[in-house]
Amino acid sequence: MKEAARQAAFATRKLAHARDEGAASSALTQALAAYPDQPLAGYWPIRTEPDPRPAMTAHHGPLCLPVVVVPGQPLVFRRWHPGAAMEPGAFGAPIPQDKTEITPQILIVPLLAFDARGYRLGYGGGFYDRTLQALRAAGPVIAIGFTYGAQERTEVPTDATDQPLDFIVTEAGIRAF
Numbered sequence: 001m002k003e004a005a006r007q008a009a010f011a012t013r014k015l016a017h018a019r020d021e022g023a024a025s026s027a028l029t030q031a032l033a034a035y036p037d038q039p040l041a042g043y044w045p046i047r048t049e050p051d052p053r054p055a056m057t058a059h060h061g062p063l064c065l066p067v068v069v070v071p072g073q074p075l076v077f078r079r080w081h082p083g084a085a086m087e088p089g090a091f092g093a094p095i096p097q098d099k100t101e102i103t104p105q106i107l108i109v110p111l112l113a114f115d116a117r118g119y120r121l122g123y124g125g126g127f128y129d130r131t132l133q134a135l136r137a138a139g140p141v142i143a144i145g146f147t148y149g150a151q152e153r154t155e156v157p158t159d160a161t162d163q164p165l166d167f168i169v170t171e172a173g174i175r176a177f
């Protein structure tokens with residue numbers, strides 16, 4: 001069920017990526033302006049993900065990027081700043097060389113599809129679900145899904161471990177759940 005939804009979502013995201021990247025990025029900068037000082041986790045874009053780095057660069061607080069420690073475990077987050085030295089990470093996304101870990105309070109979360117309940121479909125590792133579960137158990141966290149409007153579905157397939165998003169940002173603007 002999730003696999004078929006993933007394949008279809010890759011196709012619509014590729015088209016949306018070619019059309020709208022800049023617009024999605026400026027909506028993200030606006031959403032983050034509500035939380036200027038909190039530690040922010042973004043991501044280094046891979047495939048056809050929209051690029052959150054311009055919005056991260058505009059953020060005042062500490063910045064970090066996700067690192068896969070091992071499959072089946074939550075992500076950790078390494079300190080990052082624009083221009084920071086990078087090294088190859090697992091799964092094709094570069095990671096900061098600086099091993100200093102930061103606990104983010106705001107997370108920009110990549111995704112393949114989302115629905116009106118705020119549920120998301122990722123690449124299938126369960127990394128963000130495990131990470132959000134652990135962070136939410138420890139304190140307040142805001143998860144902001146970042147993608148294109150074309151990735152909305154009536155209902156994405158979910159299971160008991162899926163963690164909902166607090167906001168979705170697309171080129172159409174900011175939605176709260």
Ligand SMILES: Nc1nc2c(c(=O)[nH]1)N(C=O)[C@@H](CNc1ccc(C(=O)N[C@@H](CCC(=O)O)C(=O)O)cc1)CN2
Nearest residue numbers: 043044045046066067068091093110123124125127128
């Ligand atoms: N930009 C970005 N960084 C990220 C994530 C992400 O989704 N986007 N992650 C979010 O978790 C983590 C990396 N996890 C990932 C998990 C699977 C695949 C992926 O493309 N898997 C392929 C198989 C790859 C392989 O076998 O080597 C696939 O499912 O087809 C990518 C990233 C941390 N960093």
Ligand SMILES: Nc1ncnc2c1ncn2[C@@H]1O[C@H](COP(=O)(O)OP(=O)(O)OP(=O)(O)O)[C@@H](O)[C@H]1O
Nearest residue numbers: 002121122123124125126127128129130133161162
């Ligand atoms: N907190 C958790 N504890 C145990 N298993 C989990 C947890 N979160 C997710 N999983 C498991 O991980 C696997 C992958 O989950 P799922 O297909 O929802 O990934 P995804 O949301 O697409 O990926 P990601 O969150 O990395 O973007 C599933 O078998 C799911 O049950």
